[in-house]
Amino acid sequence: MAEPAYTVASDGETTGEEKSSSSFPEIAIGVDIGTSQCSVAVWNGSQVELLKNTRNQKLMRSYVTFKDEIPSGGVSNQLSHEHELFSGAAIFNMKRLVGRVDTDPVVHASKNLPFLVQTLDIGVRPFIAALVNNVWRSTTPEEVLAIFLVELRVMAEVQLKRPIRNVVLSIPVSFSRFQLTRIQRACAMAGLHVLRLMPEPTAVALLYAQQQQQMIHDNMGSGSEKIALIFNMGAGYCDLAVTATAGGVAQIKALAGSATGGEDLLQNMMRHLLPDSENLFLGHGINEIKLMGLLRVATQDAIHKLSSQDNVQIDVDLGNGSRICKVVNREEFEEVNRNIFEKCESLIIQCLHDAKVEVDDLTDVIVVGGCSYIPKIRDLVKHVCKIEVYKGMNPLEAAVCGAALEGAVASGISDPFGSLDLLTIQATPLGIGIRANGNRFVPIIPRNTTMPARKELIFTTVNDNQTEVLIVVYEGETEKAEENHLLGYFKIMGIPPVPKGVPEINVCMDIDASNVLRVLAGVILPGSQQPAVPVMEVRMPTVDDGHGWCAEALHRSYGSTLDLVTVQKKI
Amino acid sequence: MRCGCGLAAIPGTDARFFVPDTSFIRLRRPVDPTRVQFGSLKIKARINEARKEVSFYELLGIPETGTLPEIKQAYKQLARKYHPDVSPPDRVEEYTQRFIRVQEAYETLSDPRRRASYDRDLALGIHLAFSARRRYQYDEELEERSEWKNRWQSQLSELKRRSMNRDARGNMSWGARMRRQRDESSREQ
Numbered sequence: 001m002a003e004p005a006y007t008v009a010s011d012g013e014t015t016g017e018e019k020s021s022s023s024f025p026e027i028a029i030g031v032d033i034g035t036s037q038c039s040v041a042v043w044n045g046s047q048v049e050l051l052k053n054t055r056n057q058k059l060m061r062s063y064v065t066f067k068d069e070i071p072s073g074g075v076s077n078q079l080s081h082e083h084e085l086f087s088g089a090a091i092f093n094m095k096r097l098v099g100r101v102d103t104d105p106v107v108h109a110s111k112n113l114p115f116l117v118q119t120l121d122i123g124v125r126p127f128i129a130a131l132v133n134n135v136w137r138s139t140t141p142e143e144v145l146a147i148f149l150v151e152l153r154v155m156a157e158v159q160l161k162r163p164i165r166n167v168v169l170s171i172p173v174s175f176s177r178f179q180l181t182r183i184q185r186a187c188a189m190a191g192l193h194v195l196r197l198m199p200e201p202t203a204v205a206l207l208y209a210q211q212q213q214q215m216i217h218d219n220m221g222s223g224s225e226k227i228a229l230i231f232n233m234g235a236g237y238c239d240l241a242v243t244a245t246a247g248g249v250a251q252i253k254a255l256a257g258s259a260t261g262g263e264d265l266l267q268n269m270m271r272h273l274l275p276d277s278e279n280l281f282l283g284h285g286i287n288e289i290k291l292m293g294l295l296r297v298a299t300q301d302a303i304h305k306l307s308s309q310d311n312v313q314i315d316v317d318l319g320n321g322s323r324i325c326k327v328v329n330r331e332e333f334e335e336v337n338r339n340i341f342e343k344c345e346s347l348i349i350q351c352l353h354d355a356k357v358e359v360d361d362l363t364d365v366i367v368v369g370g371c372s373y374i375p376k377i378r379d380l381v382k383h384v385c386k387i388e389v390y391k392g393m394n395p396l397e398a399a400v401c402g403a404a405l406e407g408a409v410a411s412g413i414s415d416p417f418g419s420l421d422l423l424t425i426q427a428t429p430l431g432i433g434i435r436a437n438g439n440r441f442v443p444i445i446p447r448n449t450t451m452p453a454r455k456e457l458i459f460t461t462v463n464d465n466q467t468e469v470l471i472v473v474y475e476g477e478t479e480k481a482e483e484n485h486l487l488g489y490f491k492i493m494g495i496p497p498v499p500k501g502v503p504e505i506n507v508c509m510d511i512d513a514s515n516v517l518r519v520l521a522g523v524i525l526p527g528s529q530q531p532a533v534p535v536m537e538v539r540m541p542t543v544d545d546g547h548g549w550c551a552e553a554l555h556r557s558y559g560s561t562l563d564l565v566t567v568q569k570k571i
Numbered sequence: 572m573r574c575g576c577g578l579a580a581i582p583g584t585d586a587r588f589f590v591p592d593t594s595f596i597r598l599r600r601p602v603d604p605t606r607v608q609f610g611s612l613k614i615k616a617r618i619n620e621a622r623k624e625v626s627f628y629e630l631l632g633i634p635e636t637g638t639l640p641e642i643k644q645a646y647k648q649l650a651r652k653y654h655p656d657v658s659p660p661d662r663v664e665e666y667t668q669r670f671i672r673v674q675e676a677y678e679t680l681s682d683p684r685r686r687a688s689y690d691r692d693l694a695l696g697i698h699l700a701f702s703a704r705r706r707y708q709y710d711e712e713l714e715e716r717s718e719w720k721n722r723w724q725s726q727l728s729e730l731k732r733r734s735m736n737r738d739a740r741g742n743m744s745w746g747a748r749m750r751r752q753r754d755e756s757s758r759e760q
Contacts, residue, residue, distance in 0.1 A: 452655060452670060
């Protein structure tokens with residue numbers, strides 16, 4: 001074996017920023033690690049090409065099995081039988097768990113997966129373990145993702161016959177910056193440098209922009225601006241974007257997303273077929289895991305079949321004396337998952353609203369992701385947008401192709417035929433701001449702000465002679481501060497003792513093209529132009545694990561003693 | 572004092588990180604015209620200075636009569652030039668600042684309400700470019716949700732404009748002039 005052996009670094013270390021300083025334009029590969037499937041694509045000099053594994057697959061299952069001492073993932077591993085995935089030794093759905101604390105409903109919904117997800121419900125990271133020789137062996141979502149990334153990397157290096165260092169990864173819109181750091185950690189563990197993390201529908205938007213350019217080249221399209229809605233729903237997430245495309249530029253007007261996906265459809269169906277399934281699985285014994293696995297395979301299979309046929313016969317022997325034998329029709333499936341489909345609809349409406357786009361303005365509506373095969377999903381998108389679904393894209397390959405295009409563009413590669421004269425102008429998927437005005441979240445960079453961005457807001461003290469203020473940075477949309485994602489916190493100290501409301505505390509937020517967020521905070525007293533204390537510059541996020549716990553502790557310890565309020569507009 | 576400071580590239584800075592100078596704090600001064608602390612001479616100086624600054628139209632390279640499609644097209648062309656993803660690696664920081672300015676010009680001119688208000692200011696020579704509007708960004712976001720606030724805002728900016736004009740003409744009460752002179756001299760010491 002000539003290929004180099006890569007190992008995954010320990011998860012205990014902080015992310016090493018060892019950047020290669022070589023100016024050689026090395027093309028970054030595009031990677032899509034989906035909740036259920038993953039793929040790699042690269043710009044081959046003339047077009048985007050999906051790489052295949054040794055079994056000639058372009059799309060590989062996203063899982064890692066822990067057998068013996070060496071874990072192996074779905075890229076290299078060949079399952080002898082589908083049920084092997086449900087022996088307790090295979091860990092999957094990590095994209096749903098990465099960077100989440102154990103109070104998160106998504107983590108709770110993962111407790112009936114056929115491996116161990118344990119929660120203490122105090123805002124710390126959940127305990128995740130695989131069953132290996134009757135021992136629960138602990139692991140982390142980052143470690144599982146890293147094992148996976150290493151396999152993808154080896155696969156790409158063997159085929160491209162060069163070392164791979166830079167990647168563009170597609171990520172869900174709803175990921176917080178804390179979750180992004182977990183993805184970066186996983187990449188660092190796998191020896192990869194993240195060039196860009198791209199919200200999935202924006203990768204699709206870039207591919208769309210390229211296709212539109214191509215049509216102009218072929219004299220088939222007009223050069224006018226095209227507005228498209230992109231609806232991307234996979235196993236784990238539902239992500240949307242509205243893009244305005246012209247001249248190869250994809251301008252993201254709005255993003256929307258939620259941790260709602262095929263996994264939720266599956267769980268609702270499992271509950272429908274076996275109503276007390278959740279209680280049954282609580283013990284996580286070997287028999288229960290097997291039962292869970294059997295039910296999962298049968299249900300998944302049924303859902304797939306319901307995309308092409310009106311009804312399906314489910315017949316599964318759960319091995320504990322109970323047997324599910326039932327005919328399920330499409331209406332039943334749609335009724336059981338009504339809340340999911342309603343959620344999808346509301347996301348479309350929200351995204352169009354945020355983009356200030358009317359349905360009549362839409363040129364195209366693009367539906368991609370594994371769930372795009374479900375008739376109800378296509379129907380509801382068509383129903384809201386009132387136009388036929390765009391046909392020019394492979395629903396399972398669009399995101400990874402877009403990521404590969406971005407990889408080539410951001411690596412500085414140019415194409416003689418102009419196929420890479422492309423650009424995505426990204427927008428912030430979530431608002432970023434600080435806690436002020438009591439326990440309120442005050443956004444400084446609102447959601448859907450074009451990046452790179454730099455915005456500021458002025459605050460002041462709430463107490464007389466308040467010499468310190470606590471800047472607590474959150475990301476999200478909820479008005480109550482602690483319901484948002486905590487990104488970090490720091491204090492400004494040494495403010496001269498003056499009456500409340502006098503110091504002007506300027507909080508400035510800056511996001512650069514690589515999506516690095518910095519918070520700058522300074523204090524100015526009236527009659528002075530110089531800051532009263534040195535300006536603080538803090539790179540976010542600063543929090544590590546257990547951030548739910550941390551916000552609560554801050555609140556308990558300091559109350560409102562170090563609070564801020566926004567400066568009211570004086571008339 | 573240049574009112575676009577903080578957006579101009581700072582020579583000798585690391586390509587990735589902005590040196591934490593206090594330029595973003597200095598922006599504060601011209602930000603709030605309701606609390607003008609400058610004497611009338613300074614206001615005039617500022618207005619003269621503003622004339623030298625490029626307007627949003629000049630920045631986008633379109634005439635003041637430019638249509639929305641023209642604005643959009645100009646924006647996309649400039650984005651292709653200045654967006655840090657496509658800019659030369661050694662000029663990322665500079666181009667990022669430029670892109671942010673282009674973005675602000677585009678956002679202002681592509682919104683009929685904001686364009687109208689900008690045109691009004693421009694005609695009066697009050698060029699509250701870039702950062703000047705920044706402080707109100709958040710408020711503006713909120714306003715978009717309620718129409719009544721829009722009307723209130725336009726009335727407010729009209730008031731502001733008038734008071735600014737008055738100030739510029741030196742048409743202030745004796746007390747106001749004295750307070751301003753005192754503020755100014757205390758700052759200059």
